[in-house]
Amino acid sequence: MTAVSLKVNGEAREVDVPSDTPLLWVLRDNLDLTGTKYGCGIAQCGACTVHLDGQPVRACVTPVSEVGSREVTTVEGLSENRDHPLQRAWVAANVPQCGFCQSGQLMSAAALLERSPDPSDAEINAAMEGNLCRCGTYQRIRQAIRMAAQDMQEQG
Structure with missing residues (x-):
């Protein structure tokens, strides 16, 4: 287990997970951000799409160790009031x-x-x-x- 610092939806967060844990599972299981969905697990369906510094990526195949200091934005981060x-x-x-x-x-x-x-x-x-x-x-x-x-x- 490794302590990993992330910036998710504008908030600094820290999780203790193996460095190869997919970002999807960190978001869903560790940070309770369940808007990002598991679909195929091989980056083919797009259900797990989030942004890293504004660029869409598939969270199911992105190890948390690759996030670094980049900003993660999930569907919950599009708008506080769901009014994007x-x-x-x-x-x-x-x-x-x-x-x-x-x-x-x-x-x-x-x-x-x-x-x-x-x-x-x-x-x-x-x-x-x-x-x-x-x-x-x-x-x-x-x-x-x-x-x-x-x-x-x-x-x-």
Whole structure:
């Protein structure tokens, strides 16, 4: 066991875990941040997507030792009140069905809108390509991303 210091959702945290523990399990089991989901365990489905310094990564295959001093942002860190433009758009567009993939979808979409505030369909498709939705709500996901982008532009 090794003491590991992390910065998660703006807060300094310390955990005592083996250095090869996947970030996913540290978030869920040690820090009680259960919004990040386990899907496949091999970085193929995107359910476990979080941000490291604003870049989407798959937490299921990211050892906690690789995080270092980088900022980890989970779906819980998008907004204190669940009112991030993407979260509002997700509800307005009725995106979730089972909801299992949604935190990973939201985190990939948030990273996209951070780097491209008015993404084209091709940019949306490329950014969301690695996030699988068992329910097939891809059209609503694209619609919600467009709605959030417009909302963010109007807010300035």
